[in-house]
Amino acid sequence: MVVRGMSLIPIVQCDRRLDFSPRAVWPMAMPAVAWRGILLTGFERTSGDVLDLWQNNRCTWVEAFTSVYPSLGLAELARLHRILASDYTILAYEYGESLFSFYGLRWNDRLSQTIKWLGTADREFQDWVDEKKLGARDLAPLTSAPPMNDWLKNLIALPLSKSQVVKAIENGVDLHMMGRPLTELCKGDTETAENYFARLETMRRPQTAGRDQAQAEEILKWPWPAQTRAEWRRQGDQAGLEIHLRAVSPADLKKKLERLNSIGDTWSCKT
Amino acid sequence: MQDLIAKFDRVFIHADSVDSLVAQRVFSLFPREQIEVVTERPFAKSEGELSAQEFSRSKRMLYLCKYPGQFFKRCPGSRPGLACCNYFVLNWGLQCDMNCSYCYLQSFINTPVLTVYSNLDDALLELEDIGKTMRDHALRVGTGETVDSLSLDEITLYSRRLISFFRDYPKWSLEFKTKSAKVDQFLESPHAGNVIVSWSLNAQPIITSEEHGTASLEERLAAARRASDRGFKLAFHIDPMIWHPEWRENYSELVRQITSRFTPKEVSYMSVGALRFQPEQRHMMRERFGLNSHVTRAETFAGADGKLRYDAEVRQEMFKHILDTFTSADPAWRIFMCMETPETWLKTAGASPFKDDALKDLFDPSVLHAASRVETKPVQSFFT
Numbered sequence: 001m002v003v004r005g006m007s008l009i010p011i012v013q014c015d016r017r018l019d020f021s022p023r024a025v026w027p028m029a030m031p032a033v034a035w036r037g038i039l040l041t042g043f044e045r046t047s048g049d050v051l052d053l054w055q056n057n058r059c060t061w062v063e064a065f066t067s068v069y070p071s072l073g074l075a076e077l078a079r080l081h082r083i084l085a086s087d088y089t090i091l092a093y094e095y096g097e098s099l100f101s102f103y104g105l106r107w108n109d110r111l112s113q114t115i116k117w118l119g120t121a122d123r124e125f126q127d128w129v130d131e132k133k134l135g136a137r138d139l140a141p142l143t144s145a146p147p148m149n150d151w152l153k154n155l156i157a158l159p160l161s162k163s164q165v166v167k168a169i170e171n172g173v174d175l176h177m178m179g180r181p182l183t184e185l186c187k188g189d190t191e192t193a194e195n196y197f198a199r200l201e202t203m204r205r206p207q208t209a210g211r212d213q214a215q216a217e218e219i220l221k222w223p224w225p226a227q228t229r230a231e232w233r234r235q236g237d238q239a240g241l242e243i244h245l246r247a248v249s250p251a252d253l254k255k256k257l258e259r260l261n262s263i264g265d266t267w268s269c270k271t
Numbered sequence: 272m273q274d275l276i277a278k279f280d281r282v283f284i285h286a287d288s289v290d291s292l293v294a295q296r297v298f299s300l301f302p303r304e305q306i307e308v309v310t311e312r313p314f315a316k317s318e319g320e321l322s323a324q325e326f327s328r329s330k331r332m333l334y335l336c337k338y339p340g341q342f343f344k345r346c347p348g349s350r351p352g353l354a355c356c357n358y359f360v361l362n363w364g365l366q367c368d369m370n371c372s373y374c375y376l377q378s379f380i381n382t383p384v385l386t387v388y389s390n391l392d393d394a395l396l397e398l399e400d401i402g403k404t405m406r407d408h409a410l411r412v413g414t415g416e417t418v419d420s421l422s423l424d425e426i427t428l429y430s431r432r433l434i435s436f437f438r439d440y441p442k443w444s445l446e447f448k449t450k451s452a453k454v455d456q457f458l459e460s461p462h463a464g465n466v467i468v469s470w471s472l473n474a475q476p477i478i479t480s481e482e483h484g485t486a487s488l489e490e491r492l493a494a495a496r497r498a499s500d501r502g503f504k505l506a507f508h509i510d511p512m513i514w515h516p517e518w519r520e521n522y523s524e525l526v527r528q529i530t531s532r533f534t535p536k537e538v539s540y541m542s543v544g545a546l547r548f549q550p551e552q553r554h555m556m557r558e559r560f561g562l563n564s565h566v567t568r569a570e571t572f573a574g575a576d577g578k579l580r581y582d583a584e585v586r587q588e589m590f591k592h593i594l595d596t597f598t599s600a601d602p603a604w605r606i607f608m609c610m611e612t613p614e615t616w617l618k619t620a621g622a623s624p625f626k627d628d629a630l631k632d633l634f635d636p637s638v639l640h641a642a643s644r645v646e647t648k649p650v651q652s653f654f655t
Contacts, residue, residue, distance in 0.1 A: 106319045106320075108319050108320060108321070108322065109321065109322030109324065109325050110320050110321070110322040113322060137551070137554070140554040141554060141557060143558075144323075144554075144557050144558040170553075173557075174557070174562060174567075174568075177557070177561060177562035178562045178568060204570075205570040206570075207570055208570045208572075208582050208585075211582070211584070234572070236572045236573045236574055236575070237571075237572040237573065237574045237580045237581065237582055237583050237586075238582070238583045239582065239583075239584070
């Protein structure tokens with residue numbers, strides 16, 4: 001068997017750079033990678049050797065690119081798309097769909113809209129999108145909203161989970177499109193992230209929140225047995241009473257259940 | 272008719288459908304320069320999730336082609352956990368020329384054209400086949416699920432062929448469901464008294480703000496009167512009820528309009544339902560209708576089936592209002608709740624539909640079971 005060594009070329013021979021500012025730095029221990037003279041990695045380097053994958057194995061651009069970037073965030077793809085669309089239109093035209101398909105995205109009007117919107121967003125926001133692993137659908141509300149940069153800056157500083165972030169984006173966009181000024185939508189100085197998240201939810205669904213709040217206050221007035229905790233809680237489209245009860249003996253349990261039964265009657269009268 | 276024709280920018284006819292009756296009619300109605308014969312679906316590159324612009328454009332592009340699959344499907348409501356009627360669906364098209372803000376087609380249409388299937392004969396053959404085992408069952412077949420049954424009927428004239436077919440199956444019933452007032456094209460058709468023309472009705476302020484391009488309440492009720500006078504049965508669906516600050520007054524007025532013009536005997540049944548939609552649909556609605564709509568502003572929550580709905584208590588209040596208003600006009604009105612859980616039935620009507628004598632025949636599980644034996648393909652995923 002004959003093993004052919006991979007041939008390297010000096011980096012100066014790569015006159016074009018597909019520098020889309022990937023978040024991960026290409027390891028210094030590896031030569032930079034190029035395809036037909038277009039530098040795909042190691043954009044910060046000014047000297048050293050480059051492995052040109054096309055010269056070595058005649059692979060396609062997508063094969064070369066995806067082998068060095070097996071996973072990318074949506075914002076990284078948005079930056080890549082921006083460069084392809086402006087400087088490498090032939091590559092974008094020929095390989096765009098298969099490139100996005102490699103990353104699990106179907107190229108269509110809706111994705112194109114989101115990618116274009118994200119490609120022009122602040123870099124800080126873009127990095128946050130990739131840190132949180134947000135997808136095109138998570139960002140969909142923002143593409144139909146007027147610019148909300150100040151609010152987004154405020155949002156990305158908060159310690160919220162991904163699901164909270166997605167919900168907050170949707171509520172924030174809806175409220176802004178319903179006429180609420182951005183200043184009203186930002187977190188207050190003394191407000192915790194959790195409280196802020198809950199406030200957005202209450203602002204978006206004020207009538208339901210009001211009813212739930214009134215019910216929560218009402219049940220506090222009811223004569224609960226000792227060692228019983230009752231809460232009015234919402235689960236999706238239904239709200240209801242959640243009761244935690246501690247009994248220390250069968251007699252105690254019986255007594256408490258009787259008391260709960262009488263509370264049931266109180267509840268029936270109220271509704 | 273000219274209004275309907277003007278709704279379309281282009282008409283595409285697949286080469287395999289050029290000789291169909293519906294294509295011949297299209298050739299006779301549309302200017303020739305507007306029609307293009309094609310060998311593949313137009314905008315072939317647009318598939319998967321449509322953007323808001325693509326969805327809106329699809330309403331202006333009429334496409335005639337053959338449907339290669341099975342026409343006959345069972346109603347999406349008939350699955351565990353939801354009380355539903357014995358309703359079977361015959362989809363002869365996909366997409367609608369009208370434009371309701373809440374339309375559920377926004378959540379699953381992935382073709383960039385308004386499609387009308389040219390091979391209605393194949394659908395009728397399927398029905399004939401089903402008839403071999405189910406001729407004597409009280410089967411209900413509706414055509415208004417993925418397309419409005421009648422809004423395009425002046426072009427297709429499918430109503431006439433279906434009415435004629437159902438003359439041979441007097442125990443079956445055919446249900447058209449529409450938000451249009453287009454009935455005159457079939458009123459002269461002889462029928463077996465088993466055709467129900469049903470209207471999706473709403474309070475006029477909701478029609479104005481949310482049901483764009485549809486007939487007014489007055490037009491719909493006038494059309495219903497014309498159909499009834501010709502012996503066609505009527506059904507009304509107050510669906511979706513949409514919460515808005517004046518909902519009580521406006522829905523009371525709707526009930527008044529209905530009860531002052533029709534007797535309970537003239538209306539085979541009434542259904543009510545409240546706003547509901549798939550979660551992914553909200554992005555499309557926001558983009559297409561903004562937030563100046565009672566639908567996009569609605570306070571909705573995920574239900575057990577994943578769809579977004581009003582709070583259960585709000586739904587019960589709305590349903591109860593409708594039920595009470597109808598029964599105070601006349602207790603003989605028959606009303607059922609569509610796409611609702613048994614819990615809502617119990618809390619609103621005080622009984623499960625399976626236990627209500629007046630509604631039992633609409634919810635007879637034996638018909639569902641008999642029909643499921645003739646089904647060969649599961650209901651498509653967008654129904655679940």
